[in-house]
Amino acid sequence: MITGELKSKVDSIWNTMWSGGISNPLSVIEQLTYLLFIKRLDELHTLQEHKSNRTGKPIEDPIFNKKQNHLRWSRFKETAPETMYVTVKDDVFPFIKTLGSNGGAEEEGDSTYSHHMKDAIFMMPTPRVLANVVDQLDSIDMADADTKGDLYEYMLGKIASAGQNGQFRTPRHIIRLMVDMTAPTPKDTICDPACGTAGFLIAASEYLREHHGDAIYKTATSRRKFNSGTFHGYDFDSTMLRIGSMNMLLHGVENPDIRYRDSLAQSDLDDAERFSLLLANPPFAGSLDYESTAKDLQQIVKTKKTELLFLALFLRLLQTGGRAAVIVPDGVLFGSSKAHKALRKILVEDQKLDGVISMPSGVFKPYAGVSTAILIFTKTNSGGTDHVWFYDMQSDGFSRDDKRTPEPDKSNLPDILKRWQNQTGEKKRKRTEPSFLVPKDEIAGKDYDLSINRYKEVEYEAVEHDPPQEILQRLAKLEEEIAEGRKEMEGMIG
Structure with missing residues (x-):
């Protein structure tokens, strides 16, 4: 289940994008997903580097080649907002659109993923909004599969009104x-x-x-x-x-x-x-x-x-x-x-x-x-x-x-x-x-x-009641007491 800390981070990012002019909840999720994806790619490439350093062998199928180092999250997040905006919009975003071919079995860009990404649009409105969101996303560790799942679960929960009956959640x-x-x-x-x-x-x-x-x-x-x-x-x-x-x-x-x-x-x-x-x-x-x-x-x-x-x-x-x-x-x-x-x-x-x-x-x-x-x-x-x-x-x-x-x-x-x-x-x-x-x-x-x-059977517990005669006698006695009490009150008022 999502923690309060993660929830407040997502809420804060959501508000940043909302106030920046992205008002459609699905668009907010889509843009956040792109950025989380870019961040995760860098984390995966870093793992590849660690393995390469440990084994002394070169990286097989690196995500980023040497000329693409500036596309990595850890690199562009350190740059000024205006520079970051241009890098993400003109270089990083086109790069992720071509990802996903399965190890050379297909031409690059022909995968399911890149097929759906063809129509993707980068909608971050200003360098300031992008820099703010990148800064906030940077504090979320996406290595944990449960964190990713919780994050998605919470974001999708925010758009229950979108789609029919929130059918995707x-x-x-x-x-x-x-x-x-x-x-x-x-x-x-x-x-x-x-x-x-x-x-x-x-x-x-x-x-x-x-x-x-x-x-x-x-x-x-x-x-x-x-x-x-x-x-x-x-x-x-x-x-x-x-x-x-x-x-x-x-x-x-x-x-x-x-x-x-x-x-x-x-x-x-x-x-x-x-x-x-x-x-x-x-x-x-x-x-x-x-x-x-x-x-x-x-x-x-x-x-x-x-x-x-x-x-x-x-x-x-x-x-x-x-x-x-x-x-x-x-x-x-x-x-x-x-x-x-x-x-x-x-x-x-x-x-x-x-x-x-x-x-x-x-x-x-x-x-x-x-x-x-x-x-x-x-x-x-x-x-x-x-x-x-x-x-x-x-x-x-x-x-x-x-x-x-x-x-x-x-x-x-x-x-x-x-x-x-x-x-x-x-x-x-x-x-x-x-x-x-x-x-x-x-x-x-x-x-x-x-x-x-x-088909289910319900077990009813037997409840013992007093005999009806006894209950009626108690009721008669109560009525007598009420009548006496009323007479006393009438005497006090009179």
């Missing part, structure tokens, strides 16, 4: 839980069809590095697959694509496939059955026009509702045997329309529905109070649902109010992961406990309703 601890539960492997091809700032893809890349680092970097082929063939993301907001691809590059994925695409629209690109893992929190924007929606999605489920269309899309994108962990609004679980029921039936009968995690409504506060759930399923096209695992999450480790104060002792997340990974132990769990298994036949008998309250 999923809390990192929820993302991490979903990634841990699906346990990506180096063989996976991972997609988020509504990727925003690429939070799910970054978390998946961190999981792979942590658990399969040796396999990823073992050969040039495996390294290329990790950097260019594993991660795929779509979005139709070009600013988000820039921030997302830059974010991936900062997190060590050199050339992810992040591209402009309206995932629900009719398209010539055919990604059907291409991916083995889907991680997503798609926007729940309401309804779409039939004409603009991909016809093959309408064949799966005839609806205008985006949350149902996205579920249909996930089924189309997944390979047979592929798995998905996705966030859906609660309405998907119990909606009574024909489309709602049809889609739930497909998940339970034609595919393998593995788990439903009901989340408290406070998870997305203060940006939205909507109740949501995590659906985990495997595409089989031949059924396979035996039992469905349900978990009633009461706390995600933060208070449910707008302040979202950390409450780690109350968090259900460690318990969710532990129980998910040991489902044989779940068979004996009672319906009164936080997690339990429900047989497929029972779900089918309840119109494929997936809301946990249809």
Whole structure:
């Protein structure tokens, strides 16, 4: 969670840019991201230099060559504001636009990153504002991945009103839980069809590095697959694509496939059955026009509702045997329309529905109070649902109010992961406990309703009451006392 010190630093930088004339919150984030990226490049090059000095070997693929030393953060930050402004605007900014080719496998400038950076604009209004922001950013250590994540989380929180329902902001601890539960492997091809700032893809890349680092970097082929063939993301907001691809590059994925695409629209690109893992929190924007929606999605489920269309899309994108962990609004679980029921039936009968995690409504506060759930399923096209695992999450480790104060002792997340990974132990769990298994036949008998309250049992404690006769006698006695008291008061007044 972001510290008070980091929060006040970001607020101060934000105010500097705001008062300097950059009023669009997304533009503020974009400009800050460019500067953080430039700073991080210098930090990475410094690490390369230290390694070179230690080993006595020259730097392989240096970020800056000798003629580009003036482009480094540590160099230009020492110059006068006017000089710094010209350097960043005319030299540094064009330089970062061409970065990101994967070790010579592509022509420089052809990477995903540089493709999205082509339209990037340097918007810092004056040398004074730039110098002020550079000075403040310099005091933030970006080497720590958690600091980077916290920083992004806090900045994105400031623009909840931008975009639809702040759809690009999923809390990192929820993302991490979903990634841990699906346990990506180096063989996976991972997609988020509504990727925003690429939070799910970054978390998946961190999981792979942590658990399969040796396999990823073992050969040039495996390294290329990790950097260019594993991660795929779509979005139709070009600013988000820039921030997302830059974010991936900062997190060590050199050339992810992040591209402009309206995932629900009719398209010539055919990604059907291409991916083995889907991680997503798609926007729940309401309804779409039939004409603009991909016809093959309408064949799966005839609806205008985006949350149902996205579920249909996930089924189309997944390979047979592929798995998905996705966030859906609660309405998907119990909606009574024909489309709602049809889609739930497909998940339970034609595919393998593995788990439903009901989340408290406070998870997305203060940006939205909507109740949501995590659906985990495997595409089989031949059924396979035996039992469905349900978990009633009461706390995600933060208070449910707008302040979202950390409450780690109350968090259900460690318990969710532990129980998910040991489902044989779940068979004996009672319906009164936080997690339990429900047989497929029972779900089918309840119109494929997936809301946990249809299956959860509540234990009521027996409360003993006095016999009614005794209570009535006490009431009569009280009435007598009240009447006497009133007479006494009347006598005093008279």
